[in-house]
Amino acid sequence: MIKDDKLSDVLGTLHKLTSAIFSDAIQRKLILDNLTEAVFTVDKEVKITSFNKAAESITGIAEKDALGKKCTELFESSREDDFCIICQVLQQKRPLTKQTRQLEVGERLIPVMVSASPLTDNSGEMVGGVQSFQEIQEIFQRQLVMDSAFDGVVTVDLEFNITLFNKAAEQLTGYSQDAVLGKPFDEIFYSPEQRLAMGATPLKQAVQTGHPVVEESIYFKTASGDILPVSVRAAPLVDARGTLLGGVKSFRDNTDRIQTNLILDHIVDGVFTTDKRGMINSFNRAAVEITGYPQEEVLGRLCHELFASDSCQERMKQLEGQQVKLEPMIEKNLYLNVRDGRIVPVSMSSVPLLDSQGNLIGTVQTFRDVTHQIQHRYILDSVTDGVFTVDQNLNITSFNKALEKISGYTQEEALGKKCQEIFKSELCGTENCPMLQAISSGGMPAVHNTTLQSKTGSSIPVNVISNVLTDEEGNVIGGVETIRDLTEITELRRKLASSGEPQKGILTRSPKMQRIMSVLPEFSKSDATILVLGESGTGKELIAQSIHSQSHRSDHAFVAVNSGALPDNLLESELFGYKAGAFTDARKDRKGRFAAAEKGTLFLDEIGDISPAMQVKLLRVIQSKTYEPLGSNQPVKTDVRIIAATNRNLEAMVSEGTFREDLYYRLNVVKIELPPLRERMEDIPLLVEHFINKFNQQRDRHVDGVSEAVLSILIHHDYPGNIRELENIIEYAFILCHEGLILPQHLPEWLTGGKEEDHSVTGPLTLKDVERKAIIESLRRNEYKKMKTCRELGISKDTLRRKIAAYDISDNELLDQ
Numbered sequence: 032m033i034k035d036d037k038l039s040d041v042l043g044t045l046h047k048l049t050s051a052i053f054s055d056a057i058q059r060k061l062i063l064d065n066l067t068e069a070v071f072t073v074d075k076e077v078k079i080t081s082f083n084k085a086a087e088s089i090t091g092i093a094e095k096d097a098l099g100k101k102c103t104e105l106f107e108s109s110r111e112d113d114f115c116i117i118c119q120v121l122q123q124k125r126p127l128t129k130q131t132r133q134l135e136v137g138e139r140l141i142p143v144m145v146s147a148s149p150l151t152d153n154s155g156e157m158v159g160g161v162q163s164f165q166e167i168q169e170i171f172q173r174q175l176v177m178d179s180a181f182d183g184v185v186t187v188d189l190e191f192n193i194t195l196f197n198k199a200a201e202q203l204t205g206y207s208q209d210a211v212l213g214k215p216f217d218e219i220f221y222s223p224e225q226r227l228a229m230g231a232t233p234l235k236q237a238v239q240t241g242h243p244v245v246e247e248s249i250y251f252k253t254a255s256g257d258i259l260p261v262s263v264r265a266a267p268l269v270d271a272r273g274t275l276l277g278g279v280k281s282f283r284d285n286t287d288r289i290q291t292n293l294i295l296d297h298i299v300d301g302v303f304t305t306d307k308r309g310m311i312n313s314f315n316r317a318a319v320e321i322t323g324y325p326q327e328e329v330l331g332r333l334c335h336e337l338f339a340s341d342s343c344q345e346r347m348k349q350l351e352g353q354q355v356k357l358e359p360m361i362e363k364n365l366y367l368n369v370r371d372g373r374i375v376p377v378s379m380s381s382v383p384l385l386d387s388q389g390n391l392i393g394t395v396q397t398f399r400d401v402t403h404q405i406q407h408r409y410i411l412d413s414v415t416d417g418v419f420t421v422d423q424n425l426n427i428t429s430f431n432k433a434l435e436k437i438s439g440y441t442q443e444e445a446l447g448k449k450c451q452e453i454f455k456s457e458l459c460g461t462e463n464c465p466m467l468q469a470i471s472s473g474g475m476p477a478v479h480n481t482t483l484q485s486k487t488g489s490s491i492p493v494n495v496i497s498n499v500l501t502d503e504e505g506n507v508i509g510g511v512e513t514i515r516d517l518t519e520i521t522e523l524r525r526k527l528a529s530s531g532e533p534q535k536g537i538l539t540r541s542p543k544m545q546r547i548m549s550v551l552p553e554f555s556k557s558d559a560t561i562l563v564l565g566e567s568g569t570g571k572e573l574i575a576q577s578i579h580s581q582s583h584r585s586d587h588a589f590v591a592v593n594s595g596a597l598p599d600n601l602l603e604s605e606l607f608g609y610k611a612g613a614f615t616d617a618r619k620d621r622k623g624r625f626a627a628a629e630k631g632t633l634f635l636d637e638i639g640d641i642s643p644a645m646q647v648k649l650l651r652v653i654q655s656k657t658y659e660p661l662g663s664n665q666p667v668k669t670d671v672r673i674i675a676a677t678n679r680n681l682e683a684m685v686s687e688g689t690f691r692e693d694l695y696y697r698l699n700v701v702k703i704e705l706p707p708l709r710e711r712m713e714d715i716p717l718l719v720e721h722f723i724n725k726f727n728q729q730r731d732r733h734v735d736g737v738s739e740a741v742l743s744i745l746i747h748h749d750y751p752g753n754i755r756e757l758e759n760i761i762e763y764a765f766i767l768c769h770e771g772l773i774l775p776q777h778l779p780e781w782l783t784g785g786k787e788e789d790h791s792v793t794g795p796l797t798l799k800d801v802e803r804k805a806i807i808e809s810l811r812r813n814e815y816k817k818m819k820t821c822r823e824l825g826i827s828k829d830t831l832r833r834k835i836a837a838y839d840i841s842d843n844e845l846l847d848q
Contacts, residue, residue: 067165069143072150074159077101077118089143089166090136102162108135117162120147124157129212134164142167182281183261186268187216187234189277203261203284205254216280220251237265238278248285260285299399301377304384306393309333321377321400323370334396338367359383364401376401417493417514420500421466423507425450437493437516439486450512455484458733463770466510469497479770480517480733492517537570537577538721540805541711542824547574547703554701555581560653562638562698563676565705568755571676572634574703579632584672587631590624595640602645609661625658628671638698639679639690650694673698708750708757713805713824715745718754722761723773730765737773739804744775744783746808803838806831810840 060081063070069086071079078101082094090106097105102115114132126148134141147162177184183200187193193216196208204220211219217232233244243266251259261282268277292315295302301318303311311334314326322329322338329337360381366374379398386392408429411418417434419427430445438445440453450466451459458464458481465477477497482490497512537548554561555578563571572591579589597605608623624633641649652658653673657666675698684690708714719742723734737745750756760779768777775783806824813819821831834840 066163068163069165070161070163071097071102072159072161073102073117073121075121075157077103077115077121077160079105080159086164089141089164090134106134114143114145114164115162116145117147117160120149120162121157121160124149131167132164180281182283184279184281185216185234186279187238187277189238189275191216191235191238191278193219194277200282203253203259203282204251210254222252233263233265234278234280237280238267238275241267241275243267248289249282251282260289262288298397301398301400302395303329303334304393304395305334307391309335311337312393318398321369321375321398322367328370338369367398376405378404414513417516418511419445419450419514420509420511421450422509423470425466425510427453428509434514437485437491437514438483456481458770465495465497466512469512470499470507470510472499478735480735482733483514537573538714538717539711540713540717540824541706542822543706544711544714547705548577551577552581554578554703556583557701558672559700560672560698561674561701561703562681563674563703563705564681565676565678566707566751566753567678568750568753569705569707570754571678571705572636574705575632575634575674575676578674579634579672582632582672584631588628589632589634590628591634591636592624593636594645595637599642599645602641603648604661606649607658607660610663620660623658623660625652625669625671626667630670631672633671633673635673635675637677638675639677639681639684643689643691646691646694650691650697653694653697708753712746713809715757716742716805718757719745719761722758726762726765732765733770734765734768735770735772738775740775741773741778742804744778748782802834803840806834806838807840807844 063081063083064085066083066085069089070081070083071086072081074080078099079097082092082097086097087093092105102117103113106114108114114134116127116130116132120127126146128146130145132143132145134143143164144167145162145164147160149157150159150161152158177195177197178199180197180199183203184195184197185193185200186195192213193211194213196206196211201207206219216234221232231239233246233249237244243264246263246265249261249263251261253259262285263280263282265278265280267275268279269275292313295313295315296317298315299317301321302313302315303318304313305311311329311332314324314329319325324337360379362378362380364376364378366376369375377398378401379396381394381396383391384393384395408431411429411431412433414431415433417437418429418431419434420429422428427445427448427450430440430442434445435441438453445453451464458479463479465479465481468477477495479495479497481493481495483493485491494515494517495512497510499507500509500511502508537544539545539548551574561575561578563574565571575591576589579585592602592605594602604621604623606623606625608621608626611619635649648658652669655666656670657668659666681690681695681699685692685695719737723736726732727734745757745760752759760782761773763779764773764777768774806820809820809823810817813823817828817831821828824831826834
């Protein structure tokens with residue numbers, strides 16, 4: 032609707048024309064013809080009684096052709112909004128003003144503004160009516176333009192009454208044109224509380240100051256009572272001469288923008304958008320916090336100039352040129368210069384922003400501060416052990432430098448992969464997976480020795496410790512595992528095991544055994560016959576092998592014969608060999624063990640079990656250095672060193688006459704008596720470790736050691752079978768225990784008496800733990816007498832005192848059994 036302030040003037044003139052003073056028709060005609068507005072009058076039957084010059088000019092109808100005709104007859108219309116509003120006015124007896132109509136003149140449609148009012152005489156009786164209209168082509172075109180605008184547009188006069196209200200304003204606010212035209216703008220759109228809080232509205236500020244005003248966040252009250260968030264642009268309204276006529280305000284619904292900003296401000300990552308030139312046009316709260324720049328400082332600025340980033344500049348060049356298809360940039364690490372001069376490491380992603388036709392209109396940039404992640408990375412990379420973390424699905428989320436070196440995989444190759452795809456351990460993908468055990472246990476670390484497969488396919492012995500990762504509320508979010516490369520330790524052990532030292536194959540800390548081992552090098556230098564005495568399983572053959580390996584005969588064969596296991600005829604042929612035809616099945620010559628051991632060492636085990644007849648033949652060989660193969664009468668010279676062994680008491684057998692005295696003295700040139708295992712209990716931990724390593728290699732197991740409870744059981748056993756019995760016990764435990772620690776329930780039932788106690792497991796025993804345990808047990812066995820303990824352990828009193836202090840062994844601990 033367009034406001035018409037001249038209607039009152041027209042009506043006033045018409046009322047004067049009906050008075051007695053201006054009753055002259057000529058004078059009335061002259062006055063009406065001088066009006067700029069088109070005017071015609073009608074009687075009570077709506078017949079035209081006057082038709083002024085302006086009406087003739089607009090309609091093209093002469094007054095003489097109009098007089099006497101009804102308005103509807105003169106201005107026929109096929110439109111619903113009839114031009115002749117005077118009919119309605121006479122019927123309702125009230126005026127209608129500022130009505131926009133389309134006047135049909137021939138084939139033309141003329142937009143006009145129409146007003147009408149009843150005419151009364153001096154007595155107040157209605158005598159007819161008057162209708163005025165004026166052409167509003169320019170105003171109408173302006174209205175059409177405004178109605179096509181996307182933004183709501185309102186104009187006001189100098190009193191801030193609404194003079195124009197376009198279609199978009201109607202749609203946004205819910206008010207119709209008729210409801211708001213001519214009314215104060217502030218009263219329509221602002222509550223009293225808002226007007227009081229705001230003071231001057233943007234429109235008033237623009238009119239009062241003469242300068243445009245921009246507000247990005249204003250709230251209007253709609254017709255339905257809702258609050259509408261809008262962005263406002265207000266400006267003064269002036270004519271061509273610069274005269275202030277009022278004000279104009281455009282406004283746009285900000286609901287989507289505010290919702291978007293609210294969403295963006297709740298995102299923990301920094302987010303900003305740019306246009307296709309790289310100008311920043313949005314900047315969320317997280318971006319403000321990361322960079323220190325408030326929104327008003329960054330909006331409208333080029334991002335690469337703001338952040339001084341080469342990557343941003345390169346991205347903008349791609350935008351400007353678009354020589355290549357702009358692809359998303361995902362999680363690129365770069366550094367931004369922020370407001371206070373700091374350089375912030377960020378992980379940034381950038382995706383193109385396209386319109387509905389696929390045209391590039393800008394970019395969306397997201398970034399997060401990765402300072403803590405980089406610090407975390409530097410810390411992990413400074414650790415010498417390999418470290419990696421996984422999420423709940425066992426996907427690798429971090430992978431340090433040491434682990435790159437151990438595995439051969441780079442961080443880029445490992446991240447996002449399942450850990451079993453990278454390490455390929457025999458435990459991976461099974462219920463024994465250390466990481467799965469740690470995560471499922473909810474806090475109990477899992478410790479294992481295992482073998483990993485590197486990228487090149489080589490096997491790497493490692494020790495792994497896995498633990499669960501939880502957030503601040505205790506929720507499981509993944510796991511962490513440290514991996515220690517045991518290659519050097521394993522190689523060192525291998526070298527030590529094959530070092531060729533005098534004690535090769537002999538593991539001992541026992542003072543008695545160490546005294547024996549100390550004289551073996553001297554015995555090795557001689558070719559004298561040696562007699563080794565000891566219970567079964569004490570290691571007599573190992574002693575014989577050690578003597579041989581240290582002698583000048585070590586380059587030749589070491590041949591062992593179990594003398595007591597064969598009858599005389601078989602033993603004789605086994606030792607001396609035979610000729611073809613010596614007996615029924617002797618089809619060809621066969622050399623015996625003496626010949627096989629030529630220039631080497633012949634070990635005769637269980638020498639106390641051979642018959643007297645065989646004793647005579649063996650004595651002859653020792654004395655004459657010759658022997659005769661079965662079926663031959665030709666003596667054969669021999670150059671062998673004989674080491675005999677037995678678990679029997681040969682002196683008693685000589686006294687009883689079951690063993691030849693002369694043979695005994697021939698054998699007993701050098702005598703070595705091996706102590707049983709029960710007299711060298713300090714060797715048990717060392718032997719246990721040896722057997723565990725042996726069976727781990729043989730059976731491809733990953734047993735880490737024995738628990739303290741198991742070690743205590745083993746130390747307190749008598750071992751009638753000696754070392755062989757201990758080896759059998761460990762071998763039995765390997766049947767039930769596949770990894771971790773050997774526990775009491777893994778031991779034979781006859782050893783534990785069928786009882787299984789709940790012992791705490793603290794991990795595999797180290798050599799220090801073993802030595803500490805041995806000292807404590809020795810002190811207890813010797814009733815805490817240190818000199819006796821020193822003699823048993825083969826160490827000095829000062830050494831014992833120093834070790835007690837180093838291992839923090841207290842009197843209370845010794846007494847606490």
